[in-house]
Structure formats: C-alpha cells, structure tokens
Amino acid sequence: MTFISIEFLLFFAVIxxxxxxxxxxxxxxxxxxxxxxxxxxxxxxxxxxxxASTAFSYVTGIIIEKQETKQQKKRVMLAGICVLxxxxxxxxxxxxxxxxxxxxxxxMNWNYGVPYQEIVMPIAxxxxxxxxxxxxxxxxxxxxxxxxxxxxxxxxxxFFPQLVAGPIERAKKLLPQFKVEQTLKYENLSYGMKRIAWxxxxxxxxADRLAPIVASVYNxxxxxxxxxxxxxxxxxxxLYADFSALSDIAIGCARILGIKLTENFKQPxxxxxIGDFWNRWHITxxxxxxxxxxxxxxxxxxxxxxxxLVIVITFLVSGIWHGAAWTFVLWGLxxxxxxxxxxxxxxxxxxMASFTRLDQSPSLHKWVKxxxxxxxxxxxxxxxxxxxxxxxxxxxxxxxxxYSWRPAGLIDAxxxxxxxxxxxxxxxxxxxxxxxxxxxxxxxxxxxxxxxPAFTRYAVYVLIVVxxxxxxxxxxxxxxxxx
Amino acid sequence: xxNIEKYRNAFIEALELDENETLExxxxxxxxxxxxxxxxxxxxxxxxxxxxxxxxxxxTEFDSYQTGIDLLTRLGVDFANE
Numbered sequence: 001m002t003f004i005s006i007e008f009l010l011f012f013a014v015i016x017x018x019x020x021x022x023x024x025x026x027x028x029x030x031x032x033x034x035x036x037x038x039x040x041x042x043x044x045x046x047x048x049x050x051x052a053s054t055a056f057s058y059v060t061g062i063i064i065e066k067q068e069t070k071q072q073k074k075r076v077m078l079a080g081i082c083v084l085x086x087x088x089x090x091x092x093x094x095x096x097x098x099x100x101x102x103x104x105x106x107x108m109n110w111n112y113g114v115p116y117q118e119i120v121m122p123i124a125x126x127x128x129x130x131x132x133x134x135x136x137x138x139x140x141x142x143x144x145x146x147x148x149x150x151x152x153x154x155x156x157x158x159f160f161p162q163l164v165a166g167p168i169e170r171a172k173k174l175l176p177q178f179k180v181e182q183t184l185k186y187e188n189l190s191y192g193m194k195r196i197a198w199x200x201x202x203x204x205x206x207a208d209r210l211a212p213i214v215a216s217v218y219n220x221x222x223x224x225x226x227x228x229x230x231x232x233x234x235x236x237x238x239l240y241a242d243f244s245a246l247s248d249i250a251i252g253c254a255r256i257l258g259i260k261l262t263e264n265f266k267q268p269x270x271x272x273x274i275g276d277f278w279n280r281w282h283i284t285x286x287x288x289x290x291x292x293x294x295x296x297x298x299x300x301x302x303x304x305x306x307x308x309l310v311i312v313i314t315f316l317v318s319g320i321w322h323g324a325a326w327t328f329v330l331w332g333l334x335x336x337x338x339x340x341x342x343x344x345x346x347x348x349x350x351x352m353a354s355f356t357r358l359d360q361s362p363s364l365h366k367w368v369k370x371x372x373x374x375x376x377x378x379x380x381x382x383x384x385x386x387x388x389x390x391x392x393x394x395x396x397x398x399x400x401x402x403y404s405w406r407p408a409g410l411i412d413a414x415x416x417x418x419x420x421x422x423x424x425x426x427x428x429x430x431x432x433x434x435x436x437x438x439x440x441x442x443x444x445x446x447x448x449x450x451x452x453p454a455f456t457r458y459a460v461y462v463l464i465v466v467x468x469x470x471x472x473x474x475x476x477x478x479x480x481x482x483x
Numbered sequence: 484x485x486n487i488e489k490y491r492n493a494f495i496e497a498l499e500l501d502e503n504e505t506l507e508x509x510x511x512x513x514x515x516x517x518x519x520x521x522x523x524x525x526x527x528x529x530x531x532x533x534x535x536x537x538x539x540x541x542x543t544e545f546d547s548y549q550t551g552i553d554l555l556t557r558l559g560v561d562f563a564n565e
Contacts, residue, residue, distance in 0.1 A: 141538070143540065275519065290539075293521075295542070298523040298527070299527065299530070300526055300527050300530075302524055302527050302531075304520060307523055307524065329547055343518070343520055346518075347515065349521070350515070379528075
C-alpha cells in the first residue's frame with residue numbers, strides 16, 4: 001500500500017473515522033496499530049527490526065537519563081548511537097563497503113574473500129534511525145526527558161504519515177502532540193485534504209509523468225548531450241515534485257489527525273545561493289545535519305578553513321545518507337565544494353556584480369543568482385541520477401559541453417515527449433508555478449485561496465481532483481522512499 | 484580586561500573587523516563578515532573567551548551585537564557590575 005493509491009485513502013479514512021470516534025486514551029493504540037499495519041503492508045519482514053530499534057532506543061533513552069554524571073551519560077549515548085548506526089550500516093552500507101574493498105583488493109592484487117551478501121534494505125531505516133539518534137542526543141543534552149510511555153514513544157518512531165520519507169521530526173516537537181486530546185476541527189480537515197490533494201497533483205501530474213522520460217535518457221547508452229541537459233533539468237523538477245508531494249501528503253494526513261509536522265520545502269528552486277538552497281530543500285534533514293553534525297564538529301573552530309572542512313564532512317554525510325553508492329558520495333562532495341567555493345569567493349563575486357552594474361538592478365541580480373543556483377543544483381543531480389560513477393562522469397561531461405546547450409539541440413530533445421504528454425506536462429507545470437508565484441507574493445496560497453469567492457475556490461479544488469483522476473500517471477515509487 | 488572589552492575583542496578577532504569599527508549596530512547576515520560561517524567562528528571565540536557553552540538552540544537567538552550580550556548575561560557573564 002503506497003500513499004498514491006485508493007487503498008491508502010480508504011485506509012486513512014477508516015483511521016480518521018475511528019480516531020475521532022474513540023476516547024483519547026485509546027488513540028495511541030489505534031495510531032500504533034495503523035502505523036505498524038502500514039509499514040507491514042510495505043515490508044512485513046522488517047516490522048521486527050522496527051520493533052527492535054524502537055525498544056532499544058526507548059531503553060537507551062531511560063538509561064542515559066538515569067546516569068549520574070555527564071560523562072556516563074555521554075558513554076551510554078555514544079554506545080546507543082553506535083548500535084543504531086551499526087544496524088543502519090549493516091542493512092544499507094554493507095555491500096557498498098564490501099564492493100569498494102573488493103575493488104581496491106583486486107586493484108592492489110590482495111586476496112579478499114568476503115562474498116556479496118543478499119541484503120534487502122528495510123524501508124525508512126534512514127529516516128527512523130536519524131529520529132532515534134536525535135532523541136538520544138537530546139536526552140543526553142538535557143533538552144528532553146526520556147519518554148516513559150512506550151506506546152507514545154513507539155508512535156514517534158513509526159507514525160505512518162511520516163515514517164516512509166519524513167519529515168524527520170524531533171521528539172520534543174512530535175511526542176507532546178500525541179498526548180494532547182485532539183478534536184476534529186474543520187480547518188484541520190480542510191487544510192489536510194487540500195495538502196493531500198496537492199501532493200497527489202504534484203506526484204501524478206508532474207513527477208510520474210516525467211519519471212519515464214528521465215529514465216529513458218539516463219538508461220540509454222547513447223543519449224545526446226542535449227538530451228542529458230533536458231533530462232537533468234526535468235529530473236530536478238521531477239525530484240522536487242516527487243519528494244515535496246510525499247511531504248505534502250504526510251503533512252496533510254497528520255494535520256487531519258490534529259498533528260502539525262514540520263514543513264520540508266520552501267520553493268528550493270528559487271534559492272539565490274547553495275546555502276539558501278539547503279535552507280529550502282529537505283529542511284528537516286538539513287537542520288538535522290546542522291544540529292547533530294555541523295554544529296558539534298564546528299565547536300572550537302576559529303578559522304574559516306577549519307569550518308570549510310566541517311562543511312565538506314557534513315555534505316559527505318548527507319550524500320552517504322541518501323544512498324550507498326559512490327555517485328551519492330560525489331554528489332555530497334560537489335555540494336560541499338559549492339558551499340565552500342561560494343563562501344571563499346563571495347567578495348570577488350560582489351565586486352563582479354558591482355563591476356557589471358548587476359547590483360544596481362536588484363531584481364535582475366536576484367534572478368541571475370536563482371538561475372545560476374538552479375544550474376549548479378542540476379549539475380550535481382547528474383551524479384545523483386546516474387547509474388554508476390563512470391556514467392556520471394560521462395553525463396557530467398555532456399552536461400558541461402556548450403554544444404549540448406544549443407537551442408536547436410534542446411528543441412530536438414523535446415521529442416522525448418509525445419506532443420500530448422508535452423502539452424499535459426506544460427499545462428500542469430504552469431499551474432504549479434502559478435501556485436508558487438502566489439505563495440511568494442503571499443504567505444500561503446491556501447490562505448489566499450480561502451479569501452476568494454466560493455465559486456473560484458471550488459473550481460480550483462475540482463480542477464485538482466479531476467486532473468489527478470483523468471491525467472494522473474501512477475505506478476512509480478517515491479524516489480526518497482528508497483532511502 | 485573588562486568583559487565588554489573581551490566581548491568586543493572577540494568580535495574583532497572572529498569576524499576580522501577593523502578595531503575602530505562601530506560594533507553596536509552589527510547584526511547577523513547584514514555584513515559579509517558576519518555570515519553563517521562567521522557566526523560559528525564567533526561562537527567558538529566567545530565560548531573560549533568566557534568559558535561558556537553556547538547551545539545550538541540558542542545560537543539563533545544571537546543575531547546582533549546586543550542579543551549576544553543578553554545571551555552571555557543569561558549564561559552567567561556579568562557585563563553590568565565590573
């Protein structure tokens with residue numbers, strides 16, 4: 001059962017109906033049963049691992065709290081984190097490390113006999129492991145009390161709307177919300193349904209329509225440079241539509257249950273710098289990496305060069321978190337380089353903007369920065385999307401070749417679409433951009449829409465639902481569901 | 484050395500500012516020196532100068548010269564009676 005299915009909507013409707021029909025004291029049992037059932041429907045075998053990780057984190061949190069000295073607390077916390085990372089490492093990274101060591105051994109003529117292991121990665125393990133690590137660190141730092149109610153703690157670990165692909169929540173924010181008695185509110189129901197519908201819209205009309213086109217180029221051995229350029233730009237649009245749709249559905253479902261999840265995206269493709277991009281893209285991962293990797297490693301650093309190293313390490317962790325492959329490591333490294341290069345050259349770039357008088361036209365200057373940031377992000381995604389390091393470098397070379405960018409070649413590459421597909425995609429892409437435009441001018445498009453006449457509002461809602469039903473493409477999994 | 488002088492020196496050292504610069508109006512993000520990376524260096528410098536630990540949660544509160552004084556005062560640094 002995936003988010004984009006009638007089964008999920010029916011399942012969720014039953015949960016909502018039951019949730020508001022039973023007394024508050026029983027709701028945690030319902031949410032827990034729903035969460036484990038949902039996870040079991042995706043991957044029944046690994047429910048046991050989820051249960052074990054939950055029990056381990058629960059007990060470790062209490063043990064940390066019971067230690068008398070800061071040093072003892074730290075030891076228990078580190079031991080707990082090591083166990084959690086070992087489990088993550090075993091399932092997600094064993095074959096990556098094994099294959100890498102074997103490749104080195106072959107190159108160096110060493111004798112290395114550890115065979116490839118058939119290990120299936122449990123869905124959502126990266127997400128719930130990061131939540132568990134933040135929980136243990138926060139208890140160690142005294143920011144959070146260890147949760148004693150095993151039921152509520154288990155929901156924090158497995159809350160079905162955000163279990164599969166986040167947002168990565170902190171216990172301090174999420175746990176108290178489960179304990180508050182929620183009543184069915186019209187505004188929550190209305191807002192939640194709109195967010196879910198909007199998620200379906202982006203997923204089925206943008207992401208899943210682009211996925212086969214992008215795949216046809218990236219899986220082709222003889223793609224042209226212009227096709228790589230176009231497919232990479234389309235992949236950026238696909239990835240945003242795909243992942244932000246997942247967050248929309250998660251936030252919408254949780255809101256109907258009275259739970260507020262953290263926003264994960266703020267129009268990342270309108271970022272004016274790479275630093276700004278990471279404040280807008282997968283925000284809950286960025287803030288997690290900032291709070292639990294970047295800031296602790298930056299402590300005591302008094303030179304920019306030392307902070308630069310920490311930035312690169314943080315982005316490497318981000319890359320490895322995304323996937324057990326060297327392409328993701330390189331992707332992380334590229335973003336680390338972007339961030340460091342951007343900081344190191346900010347004075348020079350300021351002077352260039354002044355010399356070219358670009359800074360005298362703030363609006364144009366802003367759009368130039370948005371365009372450059374978007375292209376830099378697209379280039380990094382060549383590595384994110386390519387199937388191997390060798391292919392990534394070939395594709396990157398094609399992406400950087402000026403010939404690949406000639407307008408005639410790009411127009412030719414549009415033949416990747418059928419005419420009908422191109423028209424459908426263009427129409428819905430414009431609608432998404434219109435939504436973003438209104439959001440940039442106002443704080444929320446939904447609030448803006450709620451102030452329009454009833455006819456306009458319902459026309460938009462009907463357009464969203466009918467478009468999904470008629471033109472929605474399905475059958476593709478979520479990209480971030482695989483992490 | 485008075486705490487306010489140590490505080491001022493920390494800014495000059497961490498953000499590589501001119502000694503004669505007016506610091507009282509400085510705010511995070513409003514000058515090229517005090518950006519997010521400069522902020523981390525400033526935090527490290529202040530932690531060492533005043534032997535305090537500034538937690539990630541309160542780092543975002545510290546967004547101007549004056550709020551830094553308020554934050555350190557909360558952490559036990561006395562700026563008033565010295």
